[in-house]
Amino acid sequence: MARFTGRSVLVTGSSQGIGAACARRFAKEGANVVINGRKESEETKALLAELQAMGQRCVFVAADVGTAAAAATLVAQAVEAIGVLDVLVNNAGVERSSDFWDTTEEDYDLVMDTNVKGPFFVTQAFVKHCRAAARKGAVVNMSSVHEELAFPHFASYCASKGAMRMLTRDLANELAPLGIRINNVAPGAIATPINRHLMDTPELLRPLQAKIPLGRLGQADEVAALVAFLASEEAAYVTGSTYFVDGGLSVSYSEQ
Secondary structure, eight states: OOOOTTTTEEEESOSSSSHHHHHHHHTTTTEEEEESSSOHHHHHHHHHHHHTTTOOOOEEEEEOTTTTHHHHHHHHHHHHHHHHOOOOOOOOOOOOOOOOOGGOHHHHHHHHHIIIIIIHHHHHHHHHHEEEEETTTTEEEEGGGGGGGGTTOOOOHHHHHHHHHHHHHHHHHHHHGGEEEEEEEOOSSSSSSHHHHHHHHHHHHHHHHHHHOOOOOOHHHHHHHHHHHHHHHHTTTOOOOOEEESTTTTHHHHHH
């Protein structure tokens, strides 16, 4: 039997990249899947058709997770559409690049609202659902190596991922008595659409690859494999930790 047969998963920010890879992995392993994006697009329509062709129950729910109200509505609509939720993957995230002294309040708020407030309140709504249904649950947050590593010109992004690390550690303690586990997955440089410019610019790509012990960018499927493990019963004794998927970048970086 597939690991997620009979279970349902919500993946935020899953129209492309790592989020879409996670949705595919869960569907392949038997899960019903709720995918999410700010609005329906050709990408989400294609992904939904792909998932449904695997024979699972899959739906799309539009929501911008940057407010508490939208987060609660997303979970409520997901439950209404699919019946129950067992797993939450907080994947939605954004980054903005600027010199620290030029960072605008607008960009700061966008990053923090999406990367911290969103996961906080989507998780809160998920926990309320689990409590009401008297069900256990698993939460996997998509963090980043930059919860640990400095990333000049991305101060708000680093701050948001550092906050995610502490939030996960705190909630692991508070939610454990409810039978709800929570962990972070921290990707390094992954070959996704957000890194298209990097992949298309050899003078940027080569120096980065030289810093990665495995010498290459990661693939979204490699991140999704770890997410699926942490969400599964195979990880029943795992909570409150961050797991790096970075080809050794964080180890190499820290030793330079």
